[in-house]
Amino acid sequence: MSLMIQxxxxxxxxxxxxxxxxEEATLAVKEGECLALVGESGxxxxxxxxxxxxxxxxxxxxxxxxxxxxxxxxxxxxxxxNAIRWQKIAMVFQNGxxxxxxxxxxxxxxxxxxxxxxxxxxxxxxHRASRALLEMGLPENCYRHYPHQLSGGQVQRSLLAMATILxxxxxxxDEPTSALDALNKGFVSDIIEDxxxxxxxxxxxxxxLAFAVAHGxxxxxxxxxxxxxxxxxxxxFSNPLHPYTLALGRxxxxxxxARELGGIRGDAFYRLVHQHGRGDAAQYHHSHIQIxxxxxxxxxxxxxxxxxxxxxxxxxxxxxxGIVTLETVAHHRVRCLRRGIVSILSLQGxxxxxxxxxxxxxxxxxxxxxxxxxxxxxxxSGKTTLAMIAAxxxxxxRGSRILEDRDMDEWLKKDVRSMARKVGVxxxxxxxxxxHRFTVLDAVAEPLAIHGLGLGKDERKExxxxxLVDVHLSTDDTFLGRYPHELNMGALQRVCIARxxxxxxxxxxxDEPTSALDPSVQAKVLKLLLDLQTERGLTMLFVSHDIAxxxxxxxxxxxxxxxxxVELGRASRIISNPVHxxxxxxxxxxxxxxxxxxxxxxxxxxxxxxxxxxxxxxGKNICQEEFPSIHKSEHGWVACHFVDV
Amino acid sequence: MQGGAKEKRFFRSDLGLVATFCLAALVMSWxxxxxxxxxxxxxxxxTYGASxxxxxxxxxxxxxxxxxxxxxxxxxxxxxxxxxxxxxxxFNTPVSVLFLGALPWTLLLMGSAHIISMVIGFVAGVEAAWxxxxxxxxxxxxxxTVLEGIPEICTGVILLFVFALQLQWFPTAGAETAYGExxxxxxxxxxxRHLALPLGTLVLAYFPGNFLLTRNSMVMVIMADYINxxxxxxxxxxxxxxxxxxxxxxxxxxxxxxxxxxxxxTGALVVERINSYPGVGxxxxxxxxxxxxxxxxxxxxxxxxxxxxxxxxxxxxxxxxDPRIRHAR
Numbered sequence: 001m002s003l004m005i006q007x008x009x010x011x012x013x014x015x016x017x018x019x020x021x022x023e024e025a026t027l028a029v030k031e032g033e034c035l036a037l038v039g040e041s042g043x044x045x046x047x048x049x050x051x052x053x054x055x056x057x058x059x060x061x062x063x064x065x066x067x068x069x070x071x072x073x074x075x076x077x078x079x080x081x082n083a084i085r086w087q088k089i090a091m092v093f094q095n096g097x098x099x100x101x102x103x104x105x106x107x108x109x110x111x112x113x114x115x116x117x118x119x120x121x122x123x124x125x126x127h128r129a130s131r132a133l134l135e136m137g138l139p140e141n142c143y144r145h146y147p148h149q150l151s152g153g154q155v156q157r158s159l160l161a162m163a164t165i166l167x168x169x170x171x172x173x174d175e176p177t178s179a180l181d182a183l184n185k186g187f188v189s190d191i192i193e194d195x196x197x198x199x200x201x202x203x204x205x206x207x208x209l210a211f212a213v214a215h216g217x218x219x220x221x222x223x224x225x226x227x228x229x230x231x232x233x234x235x236x237f238s239n240p241l242h243p244y245t246l247a248l249g250r251x252x253x254x255x256x257x258a259r260e261l262g263g264i265r266g267d268a269f270y271r272l273v274h275q276h277g278r279g280d281a282a283q284y285h286h287s288h289i290q291i292x293x294x295x296x297x298x299x300x301x302x303x304x305x306x307x308x309x310x311x312x313x314x315x316x317x318x319x320x321x322g323i324v325t326l327e328t329v330a331h332h333r334v335r336c337l338r339r340g341i342v343s344i345l346s347l348q349g350x351x352x353x354x355x356x357x358x359x360x361x362x363x364x365x366x367x368x369x370x371x372x373x374x375x376x377x378x379x380x381s382g383k384t385t386l387a388m389i390a391a392x393x394x395x396x397x398r399g400s401r402i403l404e405d406r407d408m409d410e411w412l413k414k415d416v417r418s419m420a421r422k423v424g425v426x427x428x429x430x431x432x433x434x435x436h437r438f439t440v441l442d443a444v445a446e447p448l449a450i451h452g453l454g455l456g457k458d459e460r461k462e463x464x465x466x467x468l469v470d471v472h473l474s475t476d477d478t479f480l481g482r483y484p485h486e487l488n489m490g491a492l493q494r495v496c497i498a499r500x501x502x503x504x505x506x507x508x509x510x511d512e513p514t515s516a517l518d519p520s521v522q523a524k525v526l527k528l529l530l531d532l533q534t535e536r537g538l539t540m541l542f543v544s545h546d547i548a549x550x551x552x553x554x555x556x557x558x559x560x561x562x563x564x565x566v567e568l569g570r571a572s573r574i575i576s577n578p579v580h581x582x583x584x585x586x587x588x589x590x591x592x593x594x595x596x597x598x599x600x601x602x603x604x605x606x607x608x609x610x611x612x613x614x615x616x617x618x619g620k621n622i623c624q625e626e627f628p629s630i631h632k633s634e635h636g637w638v639a640c641h642f643v644d645v
Numbered sequence: 646m647q648g649g650a651k652e653k654r655f656f657r658s659d660l661g662l663v664a665t666f667c668l669a670a671l672v673m674s675w676x677x678x679x680x681x682x683x684x685x686x687x688x689x690x691x692t693y694g695a696s697x698x699x700x701x702x703x704x705x706x707x708x709x710x711x712x713x714x715x716x717x718x719x720x721x722x723x724x725x726x727x728x729x730x731x732x733x734x735x736f737n738t739p740v741s742v743l744f745l746g747a748l749p750w751t752l753l754l755m756g757s758a759h760i761i762s763m764v765i766g767f768v769a770g771v772e773a774a775w776x777x778x779x780x781x782x783x784x785x786x787x788x789x790t791v792l793e794g795i796p797e798i799c800t801g802v803i804l805l806f807v808f809a810l811q812l813q814w815f816p817t818a819g820a821e822t823a824y825g826e827x828x829x830x831x832x833x834x835x836x837x838r839h840l841a842l843p844l845g846t847l848v849l850a851y852f853p854g855n856f857l858l859t860r861n862s863m864v865m866v867i868m869a870d871y872i873n874x875x876x877x878x879x880x881x882x883x884x885x886x887x888x889x890x891x892x893x894x895x896x897x898x899x900x901x902x903x904x905x906x907x908x909x910x911t912g913a914l915v916v917e918r919i920n921s922y923p924g925v926g927x928x929x930x931x932x933x934x935x936x937x938x939x940x941x942x943x944x945x946x947x948x949x950x951x952x953x954x955x956x957x958x959x960x961x962x963x964x965x966x967d968p969r970i971r972h973a974r
Contacts, residue, residue: 053877078882085879093877099870102969103892113878146968 001069001169001200003029003052003089008064010047010056010225021047023225024064026326028218029170029201034192036204036216036233038248040264044225045205046094049172052203053089054081069169086113090168094175094205096155100147107133107143110162118166132161137187152179160191171195172203177211189215209236209252221245224307231332238570241332241340243312243537246370250555265311265535306337313537314342314369341368342404344507344539345390349399352385359385361563362399367507367539372530374542374550374571376586377560383543384511386560390541391423391509404506417451424500428512430492434484434499441480444468444499451503463502470535471498471528490521494528501532508532511543526553548590551575556636559583562611564627569636579638582612610641618642666957670950677946678721681938725946731939735932740943743928750820751917751924754840755909758847763902766852770859770898771891774867786860789853797850801919804846815842818921843920847913851905858901863894896967903959911948 010022022044029035037045050056052066054075066073068088074080093099100109111129114120120128133143136157142150150158156179163171176188192215195202206212212219216233221244229242240246247264305320306312312319318337326335334340345367352360360382367373367390375383388394389401392408401408403422411419427433434443444464448455455463465475471494473479484492493513500508510529514522530553532538544550550557554571559580567580578584610616613623620641628641724730730740773782809817816822820839821832866872867890875889905912914926921927925944932940 050873055873055877082879082881085877087879091877093870093874095870099874101871101875101889101893103967112880116880116884117878148969 002031002067003170003201003203004067004070005048005052006065006067008048008051008066009062010044010051011061012057013059013061018061020225021060022051022222025220025222025225025227027220027227027230029203030218031201032196032199033217034196034202034204034215034233036206036212036219037222038206038209038212038219038236039222039228040248041207042224043222045222046174047225048222049091049174049203049205052170052172053085053091055091086163086168087117087166088168089170089172090163090166091172092156092159092163092174092176094178096152096159096179097147097150099159100155102147105144105146106138106150106158110158110165113162113166128165129161132165133158136161153181153184156180156184157187160188164191168200170201170203172205174205175207176204177206177208185211209249213237221248226307226335227326227333228308228336229332229334230326235332241329241334242336243314243341243370244308246341247311247313265313265537306335314338341370343368343402344371344404345541346402347386347390347399348402350386350389350396350401351398352382352389352394352396358563360389360396363565365390365558365565365568367541369506369539370533370537371556372533372540372542372554373556373558374544374554375558375560375565376544376547376550378586379545380562381560382563383545383560385563386565387509387511387541387543390507391425392419393425421451421503422506424503424505424508426493426496426500426508426510426513429516430489430496431484431516433496434492436484439481439483440468440487440495443484443495444502447499447503464498467498467502470501470532471495472524473498488521489517490524493517493521493525497525497528497532501536504536505538507539507541509541509543512545513542514549515544515546522549529553546590547586559586564611564639566612566639567636569633569638573636579643580612580640581616581618581642585615610639662957662960666953669953673946673949673953674722674725675718677942677949678718680945681942730943733932733937733940735935735937735940740939743940744925744943744947747923747925747928750922751909751913751926753836754843754847754917754922754924755906755913757840758844758851759902759905761844762848762851763855763898765848766855767859767891767895767898770856771863771886771894773856774860774863774894775886775890777864777867782860786857789856792849793853793857795850797846798915798919800849801843801846801916804842804849805919808845809842815839820923839922843916843922846916846919854901855898859894859898862897863890866890866894869893892966896963899959899962899966903955903962906955909948909951909955 005025005027007024007026008022009020009024012019012021025044025048027035027037027048037048039045047056047060051060051062052073054073056062062075066075068084073084100106107126107129110132111122111125114125114128115122118125130140130143134140138154138157138161142154147155147158156176160176171191173188173192177185180188189211192202192204196217202215204212204216213233213236219231219233219236220227221229221231221242223244228244229240231239231241231245236245237249240249244264251264305322306315306324309315309319316338322337324335324337326333327339328334329339332340343366345365347363347365349362349364350360351358351362363386365373365386375386377383385394389396392401392403392412395409403411403419408419438446441461441464444467445460448460448463461480464480468475468479473491473494484495487495493516497510497513508529513529514525517525526549529540529542533540542550542553547557551571556569557567557571557574558565559567559574559582561582567574567578567583574583575587578587608627609625610619610623610628613619616623622641628639630637630639631643633643728741730744732738733740733743736743769785773785776782805817808814816839820836822835822839872885872890875885880889911926911929913922913924914930916922917924917926918930925948928940929944931937932944
């Protein structure tokens with residue numbers, strides 16, 4: 001019992017133009033498995049679902065094939081299709097009550113397939129229908145109701161009862177949970193699990209990523225009709241390879257996410273396929289993303305390049321011109337020329353000593369494009385040292401740094417300026433980081449001057465203005481002429497951020513950027529940083545001693561202690577399930593609780609063993625003897641002897 | 646069960662409905678009772694004004710006294726209930742006899758015209774909507790739009806000219822042949838032959854509207870999500886078309902049917918005149934021409950009461966057709 005979709009495309013004809021809804025999708029609903037289709041509205045999910053039942057409207061043209069139980073489905077033969085519909089493949093449509101006929105009682109609609117398709121008597125059909133409704137947990141006095149009398153949840157139950165009444169081989173669920181609260185989702189879960197267990201296939205189309213992860217085996221991420229990535233569903237949040245999958249996950253609220261929701265910059269438009277009119281040299285069919293307002297008459301891009309390029313945060317020149325195919329990367333299939341999310345910065349075995357004191361023990365750290373990593377820890381734990389090494393401001397004693405696939409140290413030697421352009425830095429104290437003799441214009445434009453980009457005065461001013469708009473500051477001449485002491489701290493910090501951004505760096509390092517600000521200003525600045533991450537795809541390294549603050553903006557978090565990175569992982573995991581006792585202590589401290597076993601950190605550091613030992617409530621002898629080995633887990637690690645405790 | 650409470654609530658709301666209609670009927674009756682007092686012109690002037698007979702003042706007073714409305718509103722209602730609707734000045738016959746004599750012909754004509762045009766219009770509309778954007782459908786919509794624009798007075802005259810005067814297939818006037826063929830079947834055939842032309846005219850006048858309305862309503866219904874569900878269920882096309890779609894497209898058509906029924910009597914006026922069909926329309930026309938006040942009064946009152954009754958019946962029909970109305974409060 002399987003459903004194979006092979007090279008399937010759907011194009012909706014609309015006058016001269018056509019809209020490409022699905023493009024060469026190859027997907028499989030395997031026996032006993034649930035395939036989850038996710039993606040934004042308009043990505044072609046529902047078109048694909050309807051296509052499996054031959055329900056596309058008349059203006060739809062399809063190519064490719066669909067195999068049900070290894071046999072090709074013949075969409076031109078209505079009789080053959082009717083033999084498959086509902087008996088082999090049934091679907092629960094989205095939009096709830098609108099998919100039920102308003103003029104008939106619920107039970108009659110549920111019983112209809114039994115009567116008309118299975119050819120049973122009305123009495124038996126009604127009996128079976130009422131049993132099915134009962135199994136769905138619909139109260140008995142609702143059976144004879146009309147659709148408009150039911151609540152959204154009851155409608156969804158009825159739809160499921162109707163879809164499962166002939167026990168089809170393949171069940172297609174289109175947004176089955178959108179009308180349901182968290183408690184009512186349970187019965188949908190039960191059906192999916194039941195179908196999987198009995199070796200049937202489920203195609204789950206949903207926005208509900210958490211639900212998809214919970215019940216999907218395989219997941220396909222669709223964007224503008226293209227399959228962008230296929231991956232095991234459970235890796236949706238933890239290991240997305242395509243930037244779109246990452247952005248999608250970041251837009252979705254789960255109970256685990258602590259940070260503010262991100263989003264995906266720009267909007268998904270639709271794809272037009274069309275032929276140029278008479279007298280046009282380029283008279284060929286091609287597709288491109290259509291922005292509704294823009295006329296397509298002008299010279300637009302030919303049908304190459306990645307569809308996601310306009311919204312992607314790691315677009316390179318090749319993305320605009322290259323041909324992007326679905327390729328196997330690790331155990332995923334990814335449609336990305338850069339083979340998934342690239343790593344911007346990679347630090348390996350970085351260590352640093354200041355005279356006698358070891359500021360940083362050998363540490364590895366990788367930042368992927370669009371990642372926002374917070375380094376959290378108490379004062380003197382090495383956060384700033386690590387950040388400054390990452391920024392290229394400070395040199396490490398040992399280890400290597402790789403920025404955008406180039407060895408940073410070599411790059412620094414050869415061409416400091418071009419390297420420095422890649423990294424923007426925002427410092428803790430905005431007042432101190434801007435010369436008091438500089439106006440706003442001077443301060444923000446300074447990097448342009450330093451890097452000698454040879455721009456005219458007016459051009460510079462325009463660039464300054466545009467970056468000030470990005471950080472939500474005024475652009476009028478009075479503001480541009482202000483001096484630092486005339487501005488409040490929030491505005492000043494935003495000027496600093498603008499200064500860091502004017503060279504469009506790919507990595508932004510912010511060292512306690514908000515600690516000098518009051519809470520309301522701080523909130524604005526943090527929101528700004530998140531917006532910048534969404535809009536510019538900035539990779540950010542955020543240094544803070546405040547874990548409560550970091551949790552609101554971080555994708556990942558690194559916990560630092562005495563020059564060690566003792567715990568690293570997804571921010572949501574660290575917040576909800578901290579492993580290292582030090583992390584727990586930081587979290588409790590952030591909650592305002594007085595910690596048990598809190599002792600003043602000793603002045604001298606132990607030469608060996610765990611640096612947290614003197615304060616650790618779990619400390620044993622072994623902690624004193626040797627530094628704990630690193631336990632790798634879920635894209636992070638923990639350095640503690642008692643990980644399992 | 647909650648059913649009981651619901652039934653009771655229905656009952657109460659129905660009572661309200663009945664009361665409303667009764668009140669409306671009373672108001673109508675009062676207007677028809679009061680109306681003659683405000684109307685300009687009277688029977689005496691209309692009859693003798695242009696004639697060579699000169700009435701003495703005494704005769705005129707006697708005639709007028711004869712026509713003076715008697716008794717109050719209560720008395721008037723009592724007379725209505727007893728079918729004592731007064732005497733026609735012109736025919737010198739009780740109005741009730743005139744009215745009840747004309748009513749069956751109008752009912753026959755209008756009833757059959759409405760039913761036939763509705764059935765044909767509905768089925769054609771459903772089928773056309775199903776074949777949307779085909780050449781047949783486009784042609785039908787165009788043709789029907791044109792036909793809808795031709796007034797019935799026009800089609801009536803043309804039909805009369807072609808089929809009665811030129812081809813002589815059908816009689817030109819009347820509802821039956823006086824002293825016609827004996828026997829039930831022969832009589833029926835005669836009635837149908839007389840009915841054909843006015844009926845044809847009315848069907849041609851009403852059917853395009855029903856067609857267009859059904860088609861438009863059906864086109865919307867076909868796009869509804871539940872039709873997609875019905876298709877997904879693998880049901881036979883005829884069932885999807887009629888059981889699932891047409892049922893929901895029915896409402897506006899029934900609505901129009903009801904509104905048309907309300908014009909049953911006045912709507913027949915033109916056609917009945919063209920074909921000299923002895924229905925209520927003809928009766929009213931003649932009465933107006935002769936200022937035959939009691940007849941006008943009763944025809945108007947009875948038409949309005951029939952309209953009320955039809956609306957009342959429609960209210961019930963809607964509830965059966967569309968359950969959503971039943972539960973709307």
